[in-house]
Amino acid sequence: MPLPQKPEILAPAGSWASLRAALDAGADAVYFGVRGLNMRARADNFGPGAFSKIAFTCREEGRKCYLALNTIIYQAEISKVQSVLQRARDAGVDAVIAWDFAVIGAARSLGLRVHVSTQMSVANAESLLYLHRSLGVRRFVLARECTLADVRRIRRDLKARLGERAAEIEIEVFAHGAMCVALSGRCFMSQLQYGSSANRGACYQPCRREYEVSSVDGTSDFRIGPGYVMSPRDLCTLPFIEKLLCAGVDSLKIEGRNRSADYVATVVGSYRRAVDFYCSNRGRRRFREEFEALKIEESSRLAQVYHRGFSNGFFMGRPIADWTDAPGSSASLRRDYVGRVVKHYRRAGVSEIMVESAVFRTGDTLVIEGPITGVFEQVAESMEINHEQVEAARKGRAIALQTARCTRKNDHVYVLRARAMKGQ
Incomplete structure (x- = not known):
């Protein structure tokens, strides 16, 4: 089997400290949000005035930066979106992460590259090809519900239909971080309970709580099992990272724009070391033994920072009842x-x-x-x-x-x- 191409490690930058930490830890690119128009409204985020400094900082170190404009966009916000995109282009931002067609269309008209967000739930080659041909999109963050087998099938189908041109289409997947109980994160629970919409990046995470169920007449009630039945464990792909590389993934995305800078540094560093070791040493004598030892060591590091317990996500098959069993962090x-x-x-x-x-x-x-x-x-x-x-x-x-x-x-x-x- 040919050696896989080394994928990009894409890190979250919810603040200046996190951006610096991501670059120091070896991220190839960072993604960041603008206030009011991204899926992490409670991160520090940045104003358009910071775009030039972000782009310059990344460019000076040979890295890339992507602007997340990945919320629902309402009619009254169209002019703001256009202004933000203009500032992003002028600053030299490398791409825009989006799923609203208003954002995609405006970005493409300005010559900006677009990465289709996981919010669009793209999960098959037909969707990729349609968006690639009609809108010029070249990167897709696949739906979180895709398995490893799905990723391989998509890559295989693109190759069969496009030949060498299939390399023009990049596949990005979430590799580490929090997972949402709803389909690709599209949830209305927080909006219904608190008037604060997850689809606008302002989720209060009611799913992360423990619940009791009571009968309507009040004669009986019970607690739902020992776990938090709407609160999934965090995704961690490091134990099987080589399978993602061999499946043809171009970018490994780390979730965490609401996390601390030391979380970003730890997670990025662990994935950086694992990917580099695999791509540089595969085929060497004792490689498998050394690589497994490295993954155990790095998994131990990951357990030291914030997490809700770890899960394979959907990659090894669609899970049933893979819930966390405690509130808050399970970090050591x-x-x-x-x-x-x-x-x-x-x-x-x-x-x-x-x-x-x-x-x-x-x-x-x-x-x-x-x-x-x-x-x-x-x-x-x-x-x-x-x-x-x-x-x-x-x-x-x-x-x-x-x-x-x-x-x-x-x-x-x-x-x-x-x-x-x-x-x-």
Whole structure:
């Protein structure tokens, strides 16, 4: 079997810190939203004025950036969409992720590349070919409900019908992150309960709660099983990442524009290392043994950051009752806020940190995060207060800490703690 082409690793950028973290971790491209017109309304998002800086930052490092305009668009918003797309083109944004035909048409008329969003639920070669021929779309984020067999069939059918030109059509899939209980995320539950629509990126996630069922007359009630029956586990494809590569996937998308920068750094880094190892070492003696060991190591890293338990999603077949069994995160580590950087002394490599919350001690692992700094971890090997070494840093004190990288004023500092797991 020929070696698969190395796919793009596409990372979420819900903030400047996450964008920096994604690039530092090795993402080939990032996707970001504009306020009011994307499916993650509660992420920090960006205004059109930031497009040029985003595009420049990515271009300088040989990466790409994609603008997500993937909500329902109402008539009153058409002029705003056109203005946003004009700004995106002028800034040099590489592509627009969309599924509303108004956005697709306007983007194509401006010469912008379009990536059809998973919201369109494209799940067969006929749909790809129609949109490719009629609208010039070259990349499709397949419906999340597609299995690995579906991906292979689509690739095979495109090759049979287009020959070498089939390479013009790119297939993108979600590889990691949260999954929605509704078809490709098109849900109305939050709108009905809270007047806040998931289809406008403002979901309150009522599906993530535990429910009790009561009879109408109030004579009986029961809790629905031990799990959260509308709250799916998170997708994780790293244990079978090679199957996605061999199926002909061109881009591996990581969900998480509402997640922290250290989440982005951890997940992108794990997939980067797995993909690079597979594509560079396949066929080598002991490759399989080493690759399996690497996947176990990286899966352990992924378990340290936010997740609701892991699932194969739909790739290995359409699952039944693959629900999470606890609210919130099942990560093995949690982040406790410590404080913020007051000043960095570049020559000495020392950061002054004002402790505002959690106590931390020498030997603890810290996470430092900021919009320019990105995110990095380091062990607090020693620290000082007024030039005297101390073992613990307490609330209200300013401490001096040697840092491995340059930090900036107001960067946030966290300490990593082991999370008590269910049943412990």
